[in-house]
Amino acid sequence: MPRPLPLTEHCADPLARAEHVCLGVSPFNSHFTVDRIADLARWAMSAFHGFHFFVPDGPSAFTLEALGYDPVRAAQKAQRQGNYTRNKIVRALEQVCSPDPHTLILDSAALEADSAYLGLLSEAHHRFATDPEFAEQCLGATGWVLDRRLPEGEHPTRDQLRSAVRYFLAELPMFVGTVAVAGVESSVFAYHQRVAFLERLYRGELSWRPLPGQGFVVLEQAVPERVE
Template sequence: MSERIGEQIVASPLSSACADVLVRAEHACLGISPFNSYFSVGRIRALAAWAYERFARVDFFVPDAPSAYTFEALGYPAEKAAWKARRQGQYTRNKIRTALDALGVDHAAGRVWGWAELEGSPAFARLHAEGRRLYEQEAEFRDACQDASEWVLAGKLPAGAVPDERQVECAVRYFLAELPLFVDTPAVVGTEASVFCYHRPPEVLRRLYRRELAWQPAPGQGFAVVSSLN
């Protein structure tokens, strides 16, 4: 199930429920990853142009500070990992601003949700705590989260290297920090429905939206695999 928007963007909802939320077109949350060369200014501009044309409201999610957990898992000292995450997070925010400038979009029309903004949200705090609780108490859920973190680390380690238990346990904090926006973005941003948009979801998100895990998406939460044809 997919649809082509113009000549540049293809959006594929992960489930029939996600498709319903996509049709509602109330809110889009565009995930823009730091340290990922996929997100050039041009690609962000194309994704944003598609989103602003289709949705009533658009926000951007930049997992800036939590990126430090991945670097700590790769062996960076905590202070250096945090510095790299802050620097790249700001660089990513600047790319979003440049893309919006090119579209003639007022910056206020596209809020960026990074860690500083999310920490101030009671809804996010509640969801983050729930995710951590399930991680500690539900073995199947914990295994799924760890699989996602292993997938991320595998792309950053030397060919053939396998992350050890310590690395995975460190890196999983990154995924747990993102997870609330895959489960209930509407509660965080104050809408009734929202589609999280990203180009390459890990398998755990497909399982999440098939409602196979202990935690399940809120009724108004959707996910679309959104990619550029260029």
């Protein structure tokens, strides 16, 4: 089972309240096997009153465009990978006896008609366009994503960052306000990696701050106890 660590002090209370957790699953990331997703689901079911999986499937096309794919091919590839990722989640949830796995997946199809998500997405784009410091922080986080997709020794250009940042902006509503999207009073977003942008966000160092009751936890894999 994973061990959740609050990203900042602000995140400890939403974790302790244990009302809801949103588990991020990145397309094109081999970390998320069916078995690992099933473990995440078991942990979520045992530790929280409710949970969802978040899959940024459609926005992953923006990352592909930044890497040189034309928009049509990028969208097709993102859709295929999104289907593959959703299928893994469904298979994992079926292992833990979820009655209707699809209702627990927040993907592009589920979010494109969600007024809370769309409102937060509009706010993310507005702040990116009008707040230079916020924009630079978003571009820095995008560089962290792209660096892992480029050949060793290469770094993203400014144009690549501005193209790919649309992926990060599409994720931001979930970091800022899963509570609104899921309709709960408290929630933590859970992922297995730290991102400097999010540490600043949850320490209140950016112009945009998480909604009340919103937290973030870093998932560390628990080390099995050694049997002597």
